Amino acid sequence: MKLVELKERIQNIIIDIDGAVAVLTMNRPKALNALNGDTLGEIVTIMDCIAQDDSIQGVIITAEGKGFIAGADISEFAPLDTMGGRLRAELGQKACTAIEKLEKPVIAAVNGYALGGGNEVAMACDIRIASTKAVFGQPEVNLGIMPCFGGTQRLTRLVGYGIAKELIFTARQVKADEALSIGLVNKVVEPEELLPAAKEMMATILSKAPKAIAMCKVAINRGKEMDLDDALELERDVTGLLFSTADAKEGIAAFMEKRPAVFTGK
Numbered sequence: 001m002k003l004v005e006l007k008e009r010i011q012n013i014i015i016d017i018d019g020a021v022a023v024l025t026m027n028r029p030k031a032l033n034a035l036n037g038d039t040l041g042e043i044v045t046i047m048d049c050i051a052q053d054d055s056i057q058g059v060i061i062t063a064e065g066k067g068f069i070a071g072a073d074i075s076e077f078a079p080l081d082t083m084g085g086r087l088r089a090e091l092g093q094k095a096c097t098a099i100e101k102l103e104k105p106v107i108a109a110v111n112g113y114a115l116g117g118g119n120e121v122a123m124a125c126d127i128r129i130a131s132t133k134a135v136f137g138q139p140e141v142n143l144g145i146m147p148c149f150g151g152t153q154r155l156t157r158l159v160g161y162g163i164a165k166e167l168i169f170t171a172r173q174v175k176a177d178e179a180l181s182i183g184l185v186n187k188v189v190e191p192e193e194l195l196p197a198a199k200e201m202m203a204t205i206l207s208k209a210p211k212a213i214a215m216c217k218v219a220i221n222r223g224k225e226m227d228l229d230d231a232l233e234l235e236r237d238v239t240g241l242l243f244s245t246a247d248a249k250e251g252i253a254a255f256m257e258k259r260p261a262v263f264t265g266k
Contacts, residue, residue, distance in 0.1 A: 003053045006046065012039040013046065014064070020057040021202055022050055023195075029065030035117040036073035037088070040095040043121075047098035054265075057210055058202045059102065061125060062109040062195060068134065069118025074143070085145070092117055092149030096124035100221060103214040105205045109198040110134040111191065115173070120149035123158060126217065127201065128185040130176040131194045136184055137173035157224060159183050209247040210265040215239075 003022055007015045014025040024046060026033035050056045063069060072092065080088060099106055099121065108114075108125035114136045122128050122136070130136075138147045138155065146152065147168060156164040159182045167174070179185045189197045205213060215238040223231035242248050246266040254261035 001049050001052070003046070003049050003056055006049050010042050010046065012036070013042050015046070017056070018199070020055065020206060021060060021199065022046075022056045022058070023060045023062065026061070026063035026069055029063075029067070031073065032065065032067030032070030032113060033063045033118070034070050034073040035092070035095075035121070036076055037091060039073075040091045043095040044098050047095075047102050050104065051102055056104070057206050057265075058104055059099075059106040060109055060195070060198045060202060061099075061106065061121065062198070063111055065112070066133075067113040067118070068108075068110045069115075069121055070113045071116030071118055071139070072149075077143075077145075085148075089148035092120070096120050096150045096154075099124040103217060104210075105202065105213055105217070107198045107202055109194050110136075110176075110185070111194055115139055116147065116151075117149050120147060120151045120154065123154040123184075124150065129187045129189060129194065129198050129201065130179060130185040131191045132176050132188055133191055134176045134179070134185075134188075135173050136176075136179045137171065138168045139171040139173070141169065142171050155184075209245075209251055209261075209263045211245050211247055212242055212251075215242055 003015060004017060012026070012028050014027045016023040016025070028034060028039065050059060106125040108122040108128045110122055110128060110130045112131070112133055112135070114122045114134060116139055119136050119138055138151050140146050152168065155167065163182050166172070176185065176188045180188050187197065219235050219238050223234055226234065247263045250263060251261045
């Protein structure tokens with residue numbers, strides 16, 4: 001299914017297609033875009049569709065209103081028992097993993113509160129650009145629970161054990177400038193510059209060879225789970241695959257001929 005065909009079936013996320021870029025806007029502003037079960041399921045459905053839609057080469061995730069995603073929808077937590085809590089964690093992890101494993105670049109344009117599940121969605125993206133009004137945090141221990149959409153793992157990998165433990169144990173929120181200083185975000189811009197900055201960065205990425213970007217993402221994401229020898233072997237393997245592509249031949253020829261490369265994704 002093409003992404004354009006999915007637009008009318010999705011209730012909580014606005015899907016805009018800007019050339020080869022899908023701009024996904026979280027759209028539950030009255031709830032500060034809190035992630036209910038339906039929204040998590042929609043993220044999975046959208047990512048599955050984009051993975052199969054060759055017309056979409058990149059994704060930007062942003063939101064309506066003051067919040068990027070202010071966490072999970074706590075109103076759905078009250079009736080959960082042991083199995084229910086585990087299943088909700090599984091659904092949240094499935095949504096974030098679908099973002100992370102998409103073999104296309106994903107940029108989070110964080111416009112406001114990115115708390116709990118919101119920070120976990122942002123961390124599942126490849127790159128995070130934050131508005132000066134953005135705020136990040138994992139407040140779950142205030143509720144007697146814990147980050148469970150991947151937060152204990154992705155935050156640690158992004159900022160290190162010490163800072164991750166501090167932020168998770170204290171539930172302290174950090175503003176955009178501190179998020180930049182600890183490596184949680186890549187860039188901070190003024191609110192009106194947020195979406196243009198994300199689109200500009202995405203345009204730069206999409207000017208490169210698509211298969212090369214995809215394989216870089218695979219090597220980085222899978223390699224961080226391996227020891228160095230296995231990760232280097234993975235790097236060799238995907239490099240070998242890339243050398244067989246038309247884009248590699250074009251890129252090398254263009255360099256030698258001192259002209260811009262024209263990549264076709266083949």
